[in-house]
Amino acid sequence: MFAQLLAQKTALAVNELYGHFIESEQVSINKTKKDYNGDYTVVVFPFTKISKKSPELTAHEIGQWLQNALPQVESFNVIKGYLNIILKDEFWIDFLFKNYQNLNFGLKSLKEGQPPILIEFSSPNTNKPLHLGHIRNNLLGHSLSEILKATGLSVVKVNLVNDRGIHICKSMLAWKKWGNGETPESIGIKGDHLVGKYYVLFEKKYQEEVSQLKANGLDEETALRSASLILEAQEMLRKWEAGDAETLSLWEMMNSWVYEGFNETYKRLGISFDKIYYESDTYSIGKKIVEEGLKAGIFYQKEDGSIWVDLTSDNLDQKLLLRSDGTSVYITQDLGCAELRYQEFSPQKMIYVVGNEQNYHFEVLQHILQRLGKAYADKIFHLSYGMVDLPEGKMKSREGTVVDADDLIDEMVSTAREITLELGKTSDLGENEAQKLFSMIGLAALKYFILKVDPKKNILFNPAESIDFDGNTGPFIQYTHARIRSVLRKANQWSFSPTEKINLLKEEKEILKLLYEFPFVIEQSAKGLDPSQIANFAYELARTYNQFYHNLSILHEPDEQRMLTRLALSQFTVQVIRISMHLLGIEVPEQM
Numbered sequence: 065m066f067a068q069l070l071a072q073k074t075a076l077a078v079n080e081l082y083g084h085f086i087e088s089e090q091v092s093i094n095k096t097k098k099d100y101n102g103d104y105t106v107v108v109f110p111f112t113k114i115s116k117k118s119p120e121l122t123a124h125e126i127g128q129w130l131q132n133a134l135p136q137v138e139s140f141n142v143i144k145g146y147l148n149i150i151l152k153d154e155f156w157i158d159f160l161f162k163n164y165q166n167l168n169f170g171l172k173s174l175k176e177g178q179p180p181i182l183i184e185f186s187s188p189n190t191n192k193p194l195h196l197g198h199i200r201n202n203l204l205g206h207s208l209s210e211i212l213k214a215t216g217l218s219v220v221k222v223n224l225v226n227d228r229g230i231h232i233c234k235s236m237l238a239w240k241k242w243g244n245g246e247t248p249e250s251i252g253i254k255g256d257h258l259v260g261k262y263y264v265l266f267e268k269k270y271q272e273e274v275s276q277l278k279a280n281g282l283d284e285e286t287a288l289r290s291a292s293l294i295l296e297a298q299e300m301l302r303k304w305e306a307g308d309a310e311t312l313s314l315w316e317m318m319n320s321w322v323y324e325g326f327n328e329t330y331k332r333l334g335i336s337f338d339k340i341y342y343e344s345d346t347y348s349i350g351k352k353i354v355e356e357g358l359k360a361g362i363f364y365q366k367e368d369g370s371i372w373v374d375l376t377s378d379n380l381d382q383k384l385l386l387r388s389d390g391t392s393v394y395i396t397q398d399l400g401c402a403e404l405r406y407q408e409f410s411p412q413k414m415i416y417v418v419g420n421e422q423n424y425h426f427e428v429l430q431h432i433l434q435r436l437g438k439a440y441a442d443k444i445f446h447l448s449y450g451m452v453d454l455p456e457g458k459m460k461s462r463e464g465t466v467v468d469a470d471d472l473i474d475e476m477v478s479t480a481r482e483i484t485l486e487l488g489k490t491s492d493l494g495e496n497e498a499q500k501l502f503s504m505i506g507l508a509a510l511k512y513f514i515l516k517v518d519p520k521k522n523i524l525f526n527p528a529e530s531i532d533f534d535g536n537t538g539p540f541i542q543y544t545h546a547r548i549r550s551v552l553r554k555a556n557q558w559s560f561s562p563t564e565k566i567n568l569l570k571e572e573k574e575i576l577k578l579l580y581e582f583p584f585v586i587e588q589s590a591k592g593l594d595p596s597q598i599a600n601f602a603y604e605l606a607r608t609y610n611q612f613y614h615n616l617s618i619l620h621e622p623d624e625q626r627m628l629t630r631l632a633l634s635q636f637t638v639q640v641i642r643i644s645m646h647l648l649g650i651e652v653p654e655q656m
Contacts, residue, residue, distance in 0.1 A: 065153070065308075065344070065580075065583075065584060066104070066136065066155075066580075067093045067104060068088070069134070070091075070093055070104055070106065070134075070141050070149065071088040071089075071091040071093050071129055072088040073133055074088070074091045074093075074126060074130065074135060075087060075088045075091055075479075076133075077126045077133070078111055078126070079113070079115045080129070081126065082111070082114045082115050084114040085113075087543065087569065091106065091107075091112070091279065091363065092105060092106070092107040092110070093107075094554050095103070095577070095581075096148050096149075096161065099147055099368070100141075100143060100146075101141060101148060101150065102140075102141065102148025102149055102150050102400070103150055103151045103577065104148075104149045104151075105146050105147065105148050105149070106123070106127075106130075106145070106146075106147040106149065107146065107147075108122050108123045108126060108145060108147050109145055111126070113654050117486070117515075117578060118145075119144075119145025119146055120142055120144075122145075123142040123146065123147040123396070124142055126147060127140035127141075127142065127147050127149070131151065135148070135541050136151050136152060136155045136335065137150070137151060137152070138150045138151060138153075140153040141221060152176035153565070153566060153567055153568045154565070155423050155566060156573060156576045156580075157566055157568070157629070158578075159576065159580060160560075160564075160576060160629070160632055160633060160636060161562055161632070162603075163563070163579075163636060164560060164632040164633070164635050164636040164639075165635070166636075166638060167584065169508075169539060169583075169636075169643065170214070170570075170582045170585075170640070170643060171452075172214065172215055172216035172587050172644065173216060173440070173585075174213075174216055174217075174218060175216045175217070175218070175335075178217070178218055178412070178509075179409070179411055179412040180217075180218040180219060180220045180408050180409055180411050180412070181212055181217055181218065181219050181220070181221070181412060181413045181414075181415065182219075182220045182222055182405055182409060182411045182413070182414045182415065183205055183208060183209050183221055183415045183417065184222045184331070184414070184415065184416050184417060184418075185201055185202060185205020185206070185222075185223065185224065185270065185417035186201060186205065186221070186223045186330075186335070186337070186523030187201070187206065187223065187224045187225070187226060188223075188225060188226065188326060189226045189227075189231060189232070189431060190225060190226065190227045190232055190236040190318070190319045190322040190323075191231050191234065191259060191260065191263045191322075191549060192235075192256070192261065192263050193233050193254065193257050193259035193322075193325060193329070193466075193468055193470065194329050194470075195467055195468055195469040195547070196452050196472055196525065197419065197451065197452055197470055199452075199469050199472070199510070199514065200335070200449065200452050200514050200523065201417055201418070201419070201449070202330075202333055202335050203333070203418040203511050203515055203649060204417050204447070204449060204514075204515070204519055205335075205513050205655050206221070206333075206334070206335055206544075206597060206649045207515055207595040207596055207598075207647060207648050207649055208415070208447070208593055208611075209221050210258075210646065210647045210648075210649065211586065211589050211595060212584050212590050212597065214408065214590070214647060215586060215590045217590075220338045220339060220409060221336070221337045221338045221339075222337060222338065222340070222341060222405070222410070223337045223340045223341070223348070223587060223616060224339070224340075224341045224342075224343065224397075224401055225340060225342050225343065225392075226320055226343050226397075227342050227343055227344050228301075228315075228344045228347065228356055228612065229301065229341050229343070229394075230298065230301050230599050231301040232315070232319075233257050233261070233297045233298075233301045233304065234262075234263055234266040234267070234297050235260075235262045235266065235318065236262075236267045236300060236311075236314050236318055237266060237293070237296055238262035238263070238266035238269070238298055238314060239259070239262045239318065240314065241252035241366065242265060243260070243262065244262075244473065246258070248321050248322070248324070250326075250358060253322075254322050254324070254325040254328065254470065255318075255320070255321025255325040256322045256324075256326055256329075257325065257369070257458060257468070258321060259321055259322050259381070262447040263414060264572075266293065266297075266383050270293045270294060271587055273291045273292065273293055274287045274288055276345060277290065277291060278521055281446075288308075290355075290397070298618055301391055302389055302391065305390070305391055305392075305461065309603075311457060315572055327472075327577060328470075329469050329470055329473075331471055331651075332470075332507075333469075333473070333507070334507075334649050334651075335377055335649075341401055341404070341405075343397045343401075343478050346397045346401040346404055347392045347396055347397040347400055347402035348400065349395035349399075349400030349401075349403055349404055350395075350399040350400030350401070350403075350537055351386065351393060351396055351398050351400070352387050352398060352400075353399045353400060353436065354371055354385045354399065354405060354433070355371075357373070357385075357435075357436055358371055362435050362436060362496065363383050363385060366388075368388040369388040369389075370384060370386060370387055370388040370443065371384075371385045371386040371391070372384055373432055373435065375428060375431050375432075378431050378638070379554065380424075380427065380428060380431060381428075383428050383432070385393065385399075385432075394425070395425065395428065395429060395432070395639075398425075398429050399429070399432065399433070402414065402429070402438070402440065402444060403438070405436075406439070406440040406443075406500070408619050410618060411440075411443065412443065413443050413444075414440065414443055414444045414445065414446060414591070415445050415447050415448045416444065416445070416446050416447065417449070418446060418447070418448070418449075419448070419450075419451060420448040420449060420450055420451070420520075421448070421451070422448075423446065423448050424473040426444070426446035426448075427446075429444065430442075430444055436449070445509075447519065447593050448519075448520065449519040449520065450513070450517075450519070450520060450521045450522035452522070452523045452525050453521050453522065453523070453524055453635055454467060454489040454524070454525055454526075454527070455524065456630060457475065457527060468559060472510070472527070473506070473507065474511070474528060475511055475555060476506035476507065476527060476530070476531070477502050477503050477505075477506035477507070477512045478506070478558075479506065479527060479528070479531050480502045480503075480505040480509060480531055480539070481502040481506075481511075483531055483533075484501065484502060484505060484563060484656075487533065491656070492655065499655055501656065502599060503595050504542070504651050504653055505531070505538075505539050505542060505653075505656075506531070507650070508538030508539055508541075508650045508651070508652075509527075509531040509537060509538045509539055509650075510527075510530060510532040510538075510646075511648060511649055511650050512530070512537055512538030512541070512599060512648065512650060513529070513530035513537065513538070514595060515595045515598075515599045515648050516536065516596050516599040516600055516603070517594050517596055518594060519593070519594060519595075536600075536603045538645075538650055540603070540606060541602050541603060541606045541645065541652075542645075542650075542653055542656065543608035543656050544609060544610060544641065545594045545606075545638055545641045545642065545645075545652040545653070546655050546656040547610075547656075548609070548634050548637060548638040548641075549638060549654050549655065550655060551613075551618055551619065551631075551634055551636060552631065552635060554619060555618075555619060555631050558628060558631055560628045560629065560631065560632035560635075562609040562625070562629070563625070564625055566626060566629055569616065571608075571612040571615050571616055572612065572616070572629070572630070572633060574608050574611075575605070575608055575609055575633055575637060576613055578604060578605050578608055579605070579636055579637065579640055580602075582601065582640055582643075582644075585598060585601045586598065586647070590646075595648060596646070598642075598644050598647050598648060600647055601644060602641060602644035602645060602648075605640060605641060605644070606641060609634075609637050611642060612633075616630065618628075618630045618631065618634065
């Protein structure tokens with residue numbers, strides 16, 4: 065990147081001009097603000113103590129030195145002590161010529177022989193269908209996997225399915241009591257929806273029983289603990305862990321329904337995994353680790369037989385690891401799963417994409433692994449992301465008020481269909497092609513709206529806002545892609561080979577400066593584990609191209625060399641838009 069070269073040369077300039085050695089890292093280089101004339105700005109204020117001159121004079125002296133030393137520099141100007149460097153048009157034209165046909169611009173090849181990065185995402189429970197919160201989780205996990213791969217890293221996408229536990233037994237018990245043998249096929253709904261229905265039903269019946277017990281004089285805590293339904297669910301969990309054949313048969317049947325439903329939703333979202341772990345396999349490994357930790361004196365046992373870890377010396381709390389009846393909790397299986405993954409992959413890092421309500425859980429997990437002396441304790445990283453709410457408020461799965469992922473996808477595709485037809489963007493398409501386009505636009509609207517936000521921030525998701533062909537949205541970027549592809553199709557056969565000097569116009573140069581930054585944006589996005597940087601770059605590129613398209617002619621430009629330059633610029637832009645959107649898991653259409 066030229067910014068790095070400029071920093072190195074500026075450091076050398078300070079050394080030669082003022083006899084004071086500084087490192088290039090001490091030089092601050094920024095992109096010049098759009099209101100000023102320049103490509104890069106050198107902040108010279110830190111050097112005035114060295115030069116013992118005013119900021120303006122220091123900037124002029126360094127600028128003159130750089131212009132003499134760097135053949136790429138056309139000129140410079142100084143505004144209020146800021147040194148603005150202007151590069152020659154030949155620099156940008158050469159960059160365009162070398163890259164406009166590069167289908168993988170900004171992407172690095174896989175570095176062989178490196179340990180992989182494991183990214184765990186999705187992590188659904190088999191007692192309910194995927195919902196809006198899961199959608200953010202899946203989109204983040206998938207996009208981050210692609211972005212990290214784009215920097216040459218080896219990535220393994222893993223899913224941990226929470227397929228056992230008291231919450232699973234609640235659905236099983238409710239179906240056993242009130243299901244009358246119904247199946248997804250017999251009533252014509254997806255299996256995950258059917259099982260989720262019984263999870264909600266359990267909670268409804270449970271709360272009714274608790275209310276009755278409270279009316280009979282029990283306090284709420286006692287009523288919650290002693291209701292017959294929760295006791296039956298707990299007994300079912302004990303039977304499951306003991307290997308009871310009838311319980312396991314019911315569990316396998318209902319989970320199989322859920323997996324079919326999950327797979328259908330994953331397919332629609334374009335989500336896949338390299339490895340799927342199941343809590344039913346990992347919890348026993350975790351129990352063994354806990355028992356070994358107890359023997360080693362790292363954990364302690366209470367009188368009721370439950371096993372705990374005391375982390376108060378780490379400013380945390382005491383944490384339950386095994387219940388008094390010997391059944392495990394979430395952190396038990398997380399211990400087992402971390403151990404299993406380390407033995408299997410020896411990863412350089414294990415990233416858990418999990419909502420910020422689990423911040424404390426992962427802090428505790430890391431401290432427990434450190435207490436156990438695990439070599440991978442410091443390799444785990446919790447990518448904590450904010451919640452997704454709707455204008456109506458928060459979602460609650462127990463009350464059945466969640467926004468189901470399938471319903472939301474259907475709504476997005478339906479809305480995309482209405483708006484697209486209204487705008488007349490499918491007039492040249494057949495019915496099948498139009499349906500594919502509606503789906504592509506609806507999913508792009510959903511994915512982009514979620515991924516354009518910094519993962520750490522909460523999102524208020526408004527479906528109507530996400531489908532807008534003029535704003536910072538997925539459909540706007542898709543439409544820009546289709547517009548450019550249309551221009552290139554009309555141009556037919558052409559090639560770009562600059563044979564004469566071309567003076568770039570402002571609109572042309574603005575696009576080239578953005579394209580030049582793309583590899584750096586990928587690196588920063590990977591470093592910060594933040595797909596929003598890619599998303600907002602793609603929007604800025606599309607917006608800038610549209611300004612260029614409206615202000616300047618392409619195919620009707622009378623100067624052939626300039627027309628070919630603009631075609632090359634369009635070709636380069638459309639490829640970078642495609643790559644950017646691919647990194648977000650979004651498809652782009654050839655025409656709209």
